[in-house]
Amino acid sequence: MANKLPFPEVNKAALAGLTRVLDWAGVRWQQHGHELQMLNPCRANDDAFGSFSINANSGVWADFASGDRGGDVVSLVAYLKGYGQGDACKDLARLFGVMAGEASATTEPAPLPAPKAPDSVPVLPIPAELLGRMPRRKPKHPGKLVQVWRYNDATGLPLVFIARLEPGANGRSKDYYPLSVWQDVATKKVEWRWKGLPAPRPLYGLDRLASRPDAPVVIAEGEKAADAAGTLLPDHVAVCWMNGAEAVSKADFAPLAGRHCLIWRDNDAPGESAAEAVQLALDKAGAARVDRVNMASFAGFSVGLADGQPVLLDGGQWDAGDDAADALARGWTAAHIALLQASGQWLVASANPEPVAVPDEPVAATSKAQATAPKRPKGAKPLGSPFRLTDTGVWFQTEEMDTPLWVCRKLEIIARTRDKSGDNWGLLVRFADPDGAVKEWNIPAELLATSEGAEVVKGLMSRGLLIGAGPKAKQRLLEYLCRFDGVERATIVPRLGWHDGAFLLPDSQVGDSRESLVFQASNKQREVMQSAGTLQDWQQHVGQYCVGNSRLAFAVSVAFAGPLLDVIGGESGGFHFYGDSSQGKTTLLQVAASVFGTPGYLQTWRATDNAIEAIAAAYSDCLLPLDEIHQCDPRIIGETVYMLGNGRGKNRANDRGGSRGNVAEWRLLFLSSGEKTLAAHMAEARKEMKAGMEIRMLAVQADAGQSLGLFDALHGMESGKALADHLKTSIARYYGTPARAYIGRLVQERSQLGMVIRQQMTRFCDEVLPPDAHGQTHRAASRFALVAVAGELASLWHVTGWPPGTAWAAARVCFADWLNIRGTAGNREDEEMLSKVRLFFEQHGEARFTRLSNESILHESDGEVADPDDHAPKTIARCGYRLKDKISGVIRYYVLPESFRNEVCAGLDVSRVCKLIQAAGALETTKGAGYMLQVRTTPEAKYSKSGRAKVYCVTSNLFDAGNDGHTPEAAA
Numbered sequence: 001m002a003n004k005l006p007f008p009e010v011n012k013a014a015l016a017g018l019t020r021v022l023d024w025a026g027v028r029w030q031q032h033g034h035e036l037q038m039l040n041p042c043r044a045n046d047d048a049f050g051s052f053s054i055n056a057n058s059g060v061w062a063d064f065a066s067g068d069r070g071g072d073v074v075s076l077v078a079y080l081k082g083y084g085q086g087d088a089c090k091d092l093a094r095l096f097g098v099m100a101g102e103a104s105a106t107t108e109p110a111p112l113p114a115p116k117a118p119d120s121v122p123v124l125p126i127p128a129e130l131l132g133r134m135p136r137r138k139p140k141h142p143g144k145l146v147q148v149w150r151y152n153d154a155t156g157l158p159l160v161f162i163a164r165l166e167p168g169a170n171g172r173s174k175d176y177y178p179l180s181v182w183q184d185v186a187t188k189k190v191e192w193r194w195k196g197l198p199a200p201r202p203l204y205g206l207d208r209l210a211s212r213p214d215a216p217v218v219i220a221e222g223e224k225a226a227d228a229a230g231t232l233l234p235d236h237v238a239v240c241w242m243n244g245a246e247a248v249s250k251a252d253f254a255p256l257a258g259r260h261c262l263i264w265r266d267n268d269a270p271g272e273s274a275a276e277a278v279q280l281a282l283d284k285a286g287a288a289r290v291d292r293v294n295m296a297s298f299a300g301f302s303v304g305l306a307d308g309q310p311v312l313l314d315g316g317q318w319d320a321g322d323d324a325a326d327a328l329a330r331g332w333t334a335a336h337i338a339l340l341q342a343s344g345q346w347l348v349a350s351a352n353p354e355p356v357a358v359p360d361e362p363v364a365a366t367s368k369a370q371a372t373a374p375k376r377p378k379g380a381k382p383l384g385s386p387f388r389l390t391d392t393g394v395w396f397q398t399e400e401m402d403t404p405l406w407v408c409r410k411l412e413i414i415a416r417t418r419d420k421s422g423d424n425w426g427l428l429v430r431f432a433d434p435d436g437a438v439k440e441w442n443i444p445a446e447l448l449a450t451s452e453g454a455e456v457v458k459g460l461m462s463r464g465l466l467i468g469a470g471p472k473a474k475q476r477l478l479e480y481l482c483r484f485d486g487v488e489r490a491t492i493v494p495r496l497g498w499h500d501g502a503f504l505l506p507d508s509q510v511g512d513s514r515e516s517l518v519f520q521a522s523n524k525q526r527e528v529m530q531s532a533g534t535l536q537d538w539q540q541h542v543g544q545y546c547v548g549n550s551r552l553a554f555a556v557s558v559a560f561a562g563p564l565l566d567v568i569g570g571e572s573g574g575f576h577f578y579g580d581s582s583q584g585k586t587t588l589l590q591v592a593a594s595v596f597g598t599p600g601y602l603q604t605w606r607a608t609d610n611a612i613e614a615i616a617a618a619y620s621d622c623l624l625p626l627d628e629i630h631q632c633d634p635r636i637i638g639e640t641v642y643m644l645g646n647g648r649g650k651n652r653a654n655d656r657g658g659s660r661g662n663v664a665e666w667r668l669l670f671l672s673s674g675e676k677t678l679a680a681h682m683a684e685a686r687k688e689m690k691a692g693m694e695i696r697m698l699a700v701q702a703d704a705g706q707s708l709g710l711f712d713a714l715h716g717m718e719s720g721k722a723l724a725d726h727l728k729t730s731i732a733r734y735y736g737t738p739a740r741a742y743i744g745r746l747v748q749e750r751s752q753l754g755m756v757i758r759q760q761m762t763r764f765c766d767e768v769l770p771p772d773a774h775g776q777t778h779r780a781a782s783r784f785a786l787v788a789v790a791g792e793l794a795s796l797w798h799v800t801g802w803p804p805g806t807a808w809a810a811a812r813v814c815f816a817d818w819l820n821i822r823g824t825a826g827n828r829e830d831e832e833m834l835s836k837v838r839l840f841f842e843q844h845g846e847a848r849f850t851r852l853s854n855e856s857i858l859h860e861s862d863g864e865v866a867d868p869d870d871h872a873p874k875t876i877a878r879c880g881y882r883l884k885d886k887i888s889g890v891i892r893y894y895v896l897p898e899s900f901r902n903e904v905c906a907g908l909d910v911s912r913v914c915k916l917i918q919a920a921g922a923l924e925t926t927k928g929a930g931y932m933l934q935v936r937t938t939p940e941a942k943y944s945k946s947g948r949a950k951v952y953c954v955t956s957n958l959f960d961a962g963n964d965g966h967t968p969e970a971a972a
Helices: 007-016 018-024 073-081 085-096 206-211 223-232 245-250 269-285 296-300 324-329 334-342 368-372 451-462 471-482 523-528 535-541 550-568 585-593 609-618 637-646 678-683 691-696 720-731 737-768 775-796 806-822 828-844 897-904 910-919 939-943
Strands: 029-032 035-038 052-055 061-063 120-122 144-152 158-166 175-184 190-193 217-220 237-240 260-264 289-292 301-306 309-314 387-390 393-396 405-408 412-418 426-432 438-444 489-493 497-499 502-505 508-510 516-519 573-578 623-627 669-674 697-701 849-851 880-884 891-895 933-935 949-955
Touching (some): 007 085, 018 029, 018 035, 018 085, 073 085, 144 206, 206 237, 223 237, 223 324, 245 269, 393 471, 451 471, 497 550, 502 516, 502 737, 508 737, 535 737, 550 573, 550 623, 550 669, 550 737, 550 775, 573 585, 573 691, 585 623, 585 669, 585 720, 609 623, 609 637, 637 691, 678 691, 691 697, 697 775, 697 806, 737 775, 737 806, 775 806, 828 897, 828 910, 891 897, 897 910, 897 949
Parallel strands (some): 217 237, 217 260, 412 489, 573 669, 573 697, 623 669, 849 880
Antiparallel strands (some): 029 035, 035 052, 052 061, 120 175, 158 175, 301 309, 387 393, 393 405, 412 426, 880 891, 891 949, 933 949
């Protein structure tokens, strides 16, 4: 029988010599308190410590990423080696000299086998005679050598090269490989090999370091970035390490001892991790000082020239993965970098705010950022709270812990928040994502109460916060949030615009309010309402082309009119530009949108009414541009227009049948575009447009009537397309600044503007309205007037760059076009009622009305009764009779009462219809019979006791009251 394996003894010995086991197993590891964290060789792409660890006290191990786990060191070795636990026990027993029944605590570990002698060694420096024989191709690689970087020693002699091959293998655009010279130990043969040097590897730029011993050093990630950094920072020596972000530990940073170092990392998560590792290496090497370039500063500025001098402009492009070489490619120069340094935003600032109090409970650290944590001498007591907030993140450390736990990247708690009613409490936090973009999130307090706070962690990570691996870091993160006891308060609001005299934008508040305001919306909303370029850039490349173009000037003025609604207590509403495709309708909306933000500020009608409700609430007091009305369901478009104009969403029921409350509200002006009018679009679903819909969204033709589409003037451009293309290019570069300049002045002047705006609106209406204009036309004119006044205010405040009168004239032209298309300054609902009545008689004049043969018209005083002409065609579904006067040519339609009420006036107010027909001179009545006529000329009179029948007598004068004066000819 085989001897029983000594599992208990082996586990005890292996646990005591745990670090030796991990080295023997070939595992990369690092120690954090009572845990040893490892990189799991059994899982692809495990390149960060934290998720795979073993408890040094118990031997329990787990990989939280894969779910693999075990209870002792033997099972760990079996897992790492890929064989059974029996074999693992045997190997460990041989390693530690343990036999069955032995007490491993007193066993002297067996010596490790001597390392194998290398077969070849690098030749350093590379002999000069071999430089001319450097290979130009890598065997079995598809790329060609397009560039090499030479690593020298301090005297300038070559040590190794990094070669760039294009294209790369397996579909990559490029590959990088080391190229060095090696000598075979046995044969003494010397040859080039596509192989790197053994660690520790030299830095790129050692000769430059030696030649400038007092210069500060900039450390980049990669040779190309280092070359660019040296150009942009000529007073620095530029260096880098070999083989990228994951090879920091294999580089020799000793030559940087005593030097002032600056880390310029790549703008991504691996770059951040590499920067932390470099800072650790520099600390070990004894660098005098270490700073880091602030990645966010490049997103805040772009570069330009003014009078031949370098200047920094607001707003810049800084994408994920960008480095010093990308800055150089985008036009940054050493002079621009100097301006950025002078701005105070060049370096990552250091901060040490007051710590947050939490229960004193030890926990192990779980991140590479451990290297930059504040250290404490052994036996010393921690100062203050176990939580610390530094530039490198949130740290946790108790008295029992020699090494702190890195919880997450820097996470500031700005304030405790709630809505205006004192409900929906939360925490407002701020942090930077791996690309350096600053994010804010109001964390609802109810999420902190959910099981393990999973939604909070998920929300923070989805927004880009880097959090320590493993559950302990996540637990400490939740404690950090829950124990916040600051006195700062902020009010969460669901919409932009005016609040207590202040105007709220997604990223800032203009003016003072009783309490700080926080806009609760998606990051998308914040992204599309950014600004780029200067106000002068927008005026020069966009604004000046609106002068002389009525549609452009009007649309831009609509954008300025939105913030005035609250000032005058105005109602929401919109304008719809319609016409054939390729007339520039979308360009028109994009130009207007550039007042407030990026081209992404433009929305579309392709959404449900609930979605548009949420969008409207977010855009309150601003401009809401909605493109392509045909993408909205014609069945709901009418009600959606009502909703936008009424400024209030649906009141929804809760699960108990009551009102859910918190109905969305807004004030805004919206711009719409499409190939059809609202009425034509609704007709596709057999829906009728109401007059209220027409007034809430006023339709104006996009074509300005100059055979140039939406343009009246081209300003020297070759065609309308050329001007449209120029505008599209310009608004992609310059946007958002007009609204900020305008709102800033508006907040200052608000208290004095209300009366002035109303007076100017009255002047506009007096100029454009006919004397007999109906109230509906007055409402429409008032909205055009507000747009005119807003555009003139923006010009007066030097926001548009337009001469005085530009916006006013544009609004007058657009109003005149609207009124001309509408066809009347009267009541649209009255016109629609008359149109329906006319339509009935136009369609059914002969088919539904029997012709009377007696041409004399006999009223109640006459004694004769006329019979229908028996020779006339038989009338189907008769609703009355018709009789033509031979002398005047007037046709009288005697409509039977029920047919008049239920068919001619279907869905209409009968009394109102009769008044309108009477006012048009087309209704004959008998005194005392209301709107009806008593006659003896119809067969129905024979059956009446009085010998008279009551009918509605509508005459052909009704058609003279039509818009086109059309009078249909009656059939003989």
